[in-house]
Amino acid sequence: MEIETITTSLEAAKRLTIRKQFLAGNTPEGSFNKKLKAIIRNIGYIQWDPVTVVAPSHLISIWSRIGKFDWSELDKIMWHDKEVLFHWAPIAWLVLAEDYPIYYSLMTRYPDSMRRGWASHAESASKFLNSHHELKQKVMKRLKEGPAETGQFKDYGNRKKSPDGWSSGNEVTQLLFHLQMKGEVMVAGHSGNQNLWDLTDNFLPKSVERTIIPTVELEMVTAIRAMRALGVSTDYDIYRYFVRGRYTDLKGALKKLVEDGKAVKVKIEGQHKAKAYYMLSEDIRALDSIDSDKWEPGLRLISPFDNMITLRDRTQKMFNFNYILEQFVPKEKRKFGTYVLPILWDSNLVGRIDTKFEKQQKTLYVQGMFAEPGFENEAIIGSRLAERVEDLADFLGAEKVKYGKKRPEKWAKYLN
Numbered sequence: 001m002e003i004e005t006i007t008t009s010l011e012a013a014k015r016l017t018i019r020k021q022f023l024a025g026n027t028p029e030g031s032f033n034k035k036l037k038a039i040i041r042n043i044g045y046i047q048w049d050p051v052t053v054v055a056p057s058h059l060i061s062i063w064s065r066i067g068k069f070d071w072s073e074l075d076k077i078m079w080h081d082k083e084v085l086f087h088w089a090p091i092a093w094l095v096l097a098e099d100y101p102i103y104y105s106l107m108t109r110y111p112d113s114m115r116r117g118w119a120s121h122a123e124s125a126s127k128f129l130n131s132h133h134e135l136k137q138k139v140m141k142r143l144k145e146g147p148a149e150t151g152q153f154k155d156y157g158n159r160k161k162s163p164d165g166w167s168s169g170n171e172v173t174q175l176l177f178h179l180q181m182k183g184e185v186m187v188a189g190h191s192g193n194q195n196l197w198d199l200t201d202n203f204l205p206k207s208v209e210r211t212i213i214p215t216v217e218l219e220m221v222t223a224i225r226a227m228r229a230l231g232v233s234t235d236y237d238i239y240r241y242f243v244r245g246r247y248t249d250l251k252g253a254l255k256k257l258v259e260d261g262k263a264v265k266v267k268i269e270g271q272h273k274a275k276a277y278y279m280l281s282e283d284i285r286a287l288d289s290i291d292s293d294k295w296e297p298g299l300r301l302i303s304p305f306d307n308m309i310t311l312r313d314r315t316q317k318m319f320n321f322n323y324i325l326e327q328f329v330p331k332e333k334r335k336f337g338t339y340v341l342p343i344l345w346d347s348n349l350v351g352r353i354d355t356k357f358e359k360q361q362k363t364l365y366v367q368g369m370f371a372e373p374g375f376e377n378e379a380i381i382g383s384r385l386a387e388r389v390e391d392l393a394d395f396l397g398a399e400k401v402k403y404g405k406k407r408p409e410k411w412a413k414y415l416n
Contacts, residue, residue: 002258005276008232008287013268014318015290016283017229021308022065025298032073035066037083037096043229045093047064047305048086050193053339054357054364055396059345060303060341068395079189082205089182089244090118100204101211102225105218106246107183117245118321122376125178132157135175140184140199147188147198150176165290204416219253224262227280229307232266232287234275239313241307252277261337297346299384301353301392309342309349321349321372337368343385350375351408353389357396364398368406369415382411388414412416 018024021043028038039062040046049057059071077084078094087095087103095103098216106113111125127135135157142148142156148171157171176197179185186204189196213221226242227233233241235324239250247253257278265285266277279287302308309315309323316322323342326334343351354368366389375381393401403415 001261003261003264003281004286005267006062006284006287007267007269009269009291009317010271011347012287012290013232013266013277015295016279016287016349017318017339018308018344019290020229020231020283023298023300023302023308025296027066027189032069033077033081033083034067036062036074036077037098039065040084040094040097043307044225045047045089045095045307047307047310048092048094049303051327051339052357052390054341054355057303057305060301061306063392063395064300064306065301065390082203082208085204088177089246090114090121090181091244096201096361097205097208100208102211102218102222104183105213105215106243107181108212110183111178112183116248118241124363125181128174129178129267132171132175135153135171136179139172139175139179143197143199143202147196147203149191149194149196151194154187214311215248216253219247220257222247222278223250223253223257227278228283231283232268232277233314234277236275236312237277241310252308264409273379299388300352301343301388302344302349304340306342308344315349319349323349323352336370343381345375345381345384348372348375350378350381353385354404354406355392357398359397362397362399364393364396365404366401366402366415367404369403369408369411370406371408371411376408379410379414382408382414386410386414 012022015024017268019026022028022039028035051057059074062069062074083097084094085097085100087093089103091096111122111129114122116126138156139153142153153172154170157175176185180187183200184186185197186197186200186203187195222243223238226238230237230241230318235250235254238254239245239247254263258265261281263278264281266279268274268277276299304325312323321342326336326340333409338351339353340354342349342352349372350368351371353366356365356367358365369385389401407415
């Protein structure tokens with residue numbers, strides 16, 4: 001039964017998003033495995049990025065939510081227990097094996113499953129696959145002998161950049177990407193920055209369900225998963241968050257979910273010309289109580305690829321925070337630094353820090369701290385930030401923290 005449109009404040013919507021992202025102190029209980037699976041089950045995925053200026057982004061994203069953990073535990077749950085999988089969707093994600101039917105349903109239709117949101121990629125993928133049958137036979141034959149690192153295929157294809165920019169190196173690198181998107185091969189481990197590849201049928205446990213979900217049902221399932229992660233979101237937020245633009249009729253799916261009472265339309269006070277927002281009906285009670293005394297302000301450092309800020313225009317609109325990955329900007333044009341972590345305090349993104357971890361020196365360098373307008377005079381942020389930076393240093397194995405001179409005056413006395 002359809003529920004009437006509800007109205008809420010922007011503050012409540014922000015708090016709900018933060019809580020749904022497990023960034024409000026609501027850490028799941030239990031072992032590392034239980035915590036990680038509970039988080040991914042609710043936020044959908046964790047984006048993988050291996051850049052180690054501080055630590056790989058996915059490790060920071062996990063640390064932001066559960067605190068310090070042994071990095072080897074992630075390797076174990078991925079490569080030994082195989083309860084968390086490495087998957088391109090087409091962004092590199094950590095996903096749950098229990099969610100495999102979602103990805104399997106898309107993989108069996110690849111590249112057609114990309115045609116709505118990734119049309120140019122779908123077209124180039126189709127052409128590539130149709131013109132590289134012989135190379136595929138060679139690669140599959142090699143993988144039947146056992147797993148192989150990417151480098152072991154260096155003589156298999158021509159070395160050139162892909163025309164669509166999705167992959168680089170030789171043709172086999174592109175082929176492995178497409179075969180993974182089709183569900184025929186999987187990343188079965190890592191050796192340094194190299195992927196270890198295996199046949200899906202060899203790596204994936206037999207217990208993992210391989211069910212094809214009909215498209216109409218699948219799009220309702222994925223829309224629900226996006227809303228569960230985002231709290232209050234527009235249809236465009238849902239479209240891009242999960243599963244990255246691979247819908248054929250999202251409006252139809254949302255209409256059906258609203259009619260069935262599983263989702264509800266939401267208006268945010270003061271946004272008269274804004275598009276309609278949606279949220280799960282099961283979250284109405286949480287939204288109604290989000291302004292209660294149970295909400296406790298906390299401070300988190302967020303990775304550059306964190307789910308919380310992955311939709312940049314949503315982050316700008318909801319949190320008034322403009323975040324750019326300046327590692328891809330020429331050095332002379334950078335405003336904040338190379339590897340910048342946003343600062344989440346209470347229900348606001350209040351600033352950012354430019355950081356670098358020197359492993360050999362066992363030193364975490366905080367080269368600059370920058371406050372967003374209106375937060376530079378809140379000394380409590382400096383105090384809590386100092387504690388969080390020490391936590392990050394401990395997580396990284398740093399024995400000391402060194403601060404640069406760029407920092408707000410009211411924060412500075414805590415940052416020594």
